[in-house]
Amino acid sequence: MAGDQDHALLLVEDDAKLAALLDRLFTGEGYTVDVARDGQSGLHHALTSRYAVMIIDRGLPAIEGVDLVRKVRSRGVATPILVLTARGTTEDRVEGLDAGAEDYVVKPFEIDELLARVRALLRRHTDTSARLDLGERYLDVTARRVVGGAAAPIELSGRENELLQLFAAHPTQVFTRDELRRLVFQDADSPGAVDTYVYYLRRKLGRDVIRTVHGLGYRMGSA
Amino acid sequence: MAGDQDHALLLVEDDAKLAALLDRLFTGEGYTVDVARDGQSGLHHALTSRYAVMIIDRGLPAIEGVDLVRKVRSRGVATPILVLTARGTTEDRVEGLDAGAEDYVVKPFEIDELLARVRALLRRHTDTSARLDLGERYLDVTARRVVGGAAAPIELSGRENELLQLFAAHPTQVFTRDELRRLVFQDADSPGAVDTYVYYLRRKLGRDVIRTVHGLGYRMGSA
């Protein structure tokens, strides 16, 4: 199972050679790749893990590619899907798109084109879904800044962004310092860092963005 | 490169026979014709020269026709584009137009119809100066310079122009160095060039035209 959802990619491809090639290719580009060899296992992955993009071959054993797309979509999974196909006829293409795929690539394809299309899918998808509600304002996760209200946008550093992201995604939950350290600060030994970054966020966004729960930890200010 | 901008026409067509035919045809009608044989070279022409109209075939090597349209538009070039295609389905047509093409002709076509459609495009679209908003000033893409405000116009080099185009066309988006390298600097290995050109633009236009997002990349200054 892939851990990093932002760059996790599901590849459903029965041809071992092609699967290995694409796996290497995308791994080299910084993606975390899960490979499924047939439609059944592909469906299982698609429904149990979260991916940024799925690449599905049309000619699959167990479940045909287009059926797989249809099944995944019928379960409410909105992840962008790119279909690989050997046949490039219009009917073929329309069928894939009608089933709910965002894009299709005809084999044999240029490696660069495939990469470009995957990037395009990621871009389009993340562009619209990377905002977290902050009451009056919102956090633009990809641009790493807080926008909204009358004031000018407030730029955040990488750590500040990660920390605020976590709080904003779980507005009611109380996080202990230990949890925050594990989730946001990779180094296990940075006891004071959590406090410091809470302080930074408060200084930039106002004392109330994050509330202290004495003896327990922190939680989101609003709600 | 075509000199007379008012009647310059870019033809991107890989079929040598068809290219030669259309070249003769439009030259005979008084147009100055540049012919590109593949998408890569077509993109280069489209971004570096100024045309009254572009005719792009869908089935191209290197870059697919619709992708070429998308790329040209994403750089802020507003020149009317007519797409040639062998497939005439609705899906197909919608995609071409969504990418930013103005019109659409299905092969095989009548010569007279093509001429008529090009004339119609020219009539509709007499103002072909591509301008991108830059806050106080604007970037004249085709003239490769920044105009407006109290100061004198500032001339840009080719690379500077391409880079600023990309930023100005997507004012809110953060671009990583990798993306910029792929989109603006065709050569894959030019790690420091991105930084250098950001520096050049800042030196010419002020430190704030492009903002740094530490650890991520760059984005447009305004907005």
Place this chain on the structure above:
DNA sequence: GAGTGCTCTGAGGTTCCTCTGAGATTCGCG
């Protein structure tokens, strides 16, 4: 074939981010 302008490299200096640690402040409880 010298001159000019553009592109990109690489090295050194600078800025920014991250985290530490120590003193000041607040909190909870007897």
Place this chain on the structure above:
DNA sequence: CGCGAATCTCAGAGGAACCTCAGAGCACTC
């Protein structure tokens, strides 16, 4: 109230990321 524990505040060290710029290589011009 008074005390210990928890929390807040912030200066600063270390290192990574970034900026600046001189200059080499190249293409194009006259």
